[in-house]
Amino acid sequence: MKGHPLRNQIEEIVKLTDDEFVFVLEHFQKRIFKKHQIVLHEGDYARYDYFVLNGLMRVSRWDSNGKEHILQFGMENWWITDAEAFHYQIKSTLTVDCLEDTKALSLTLENKEKLSHELPKMQNFFLKKTTNGYIALQKRILCFLSSNANDRYHNLLSIYPGLIQRVPKAMIASYLGVTRETLSRLAKIEA
Amino acid sequence: MKGHPLRNQIEEIVKLTDDEFVFVLEHFQKRIFKKHQIVLHEGDYARYDYFVLNGLMRVSRWDSNGKEHILQFGMENWWITDAEAFHYQIKSTLTVDCLEDTKALSLTLENKEKLSHELPKMQNFFLKKTTNGYIALQKRILCFLSSNANDRYHNLLSIYPGLIQRVPKAMIASYLGVTRETLSRLAKIEA
DNA sequence: GGCCCAACAGGACATATGTCAAAGATTTGC
């Protein structure tokens, strides 16, 4: 149990005994997904929040013009779901799928609330994680407000080191909010 | 105490007795600011999170080219601060100021944590509010990814009804990430 | 080895948005 990635993440914020971590883990289910597998379809209820053990997932939206927009990537130790659909238990407007074979731990909203209640420091953990997520999104918005595509690209490199090697550039472009052609031109200028 | 705006907001999420609300309120300080007053200077520590009672505040950043970018407006019943500086107790990279005479309740991080600890349902409240904030930021990012300035403008109208009448259009433009000239041209097309 | 298909780079042109400058319009302060 020592060295479990979930435990490591929790213990960066609150300390757990071995028994407590076993108890925490009982609220999760282990999941195995194949590359290209869709984990949450648009229009379905988002029953789970996922903690990625290994592999790579993403959350995206298809707009009315048939274009795909990537909201988030989820690498090892990231949490990923359609947050709105999950927390409000409504139908998802986003799609979650796997860019690689992926192992994850799934958590239902019911279990998340149960866990928060039974072990208050877990609520503390969730609050801290959500706050950090909120701050990260604020930074991303500031990046949209103040930076051109080139600066946003370099910002991405620093947030997701190693991502560039794992996903097609067209997806990087989609995350940045530009076309793949624009991203390609930026790369040329760099050289 | 019934009908207090803060109490109303909390009770949308968790119920409080009169005594509990009095206890909650003891953790806040009442603040009065003048229009144009700077509440948090860039480079200062963010000692407070503010709950706006009336008036209008904003959070913004000055980039290296001397341009101002507005991250958030805070109208009645909104919470506002430099979230990163507040939660990590580090120097602020953002500025908080008032666009109107403003009354607010201020909360230190210490009191926020004390309150969360002494009255666990308040932690529940903070978690829910933060989660909602996170979801709202995700939507704003999706808006940047998939919408042009015109769509973002109409999105803003729906999120902050009444804001248009209260702030200069140049600030609306800054929030949307376009120049005031572009926003002005959009308005013309509408008519 | 040869064939697909996905990914990528690049050119030519279209469009949205930015920049700069100036003129009106509105608000603010005295």
Added chain:
DNA sequence: GCAAATCTTTGACATATGTCCTGTTGGGCC
């Protein structure tokens, strides 16, 4: 009520990015 300051609109032009298209590359697969 007037003068100053702020805010908004508009035009001409520059730039960044989008769109459409074509050709190349390289890996997976039979």
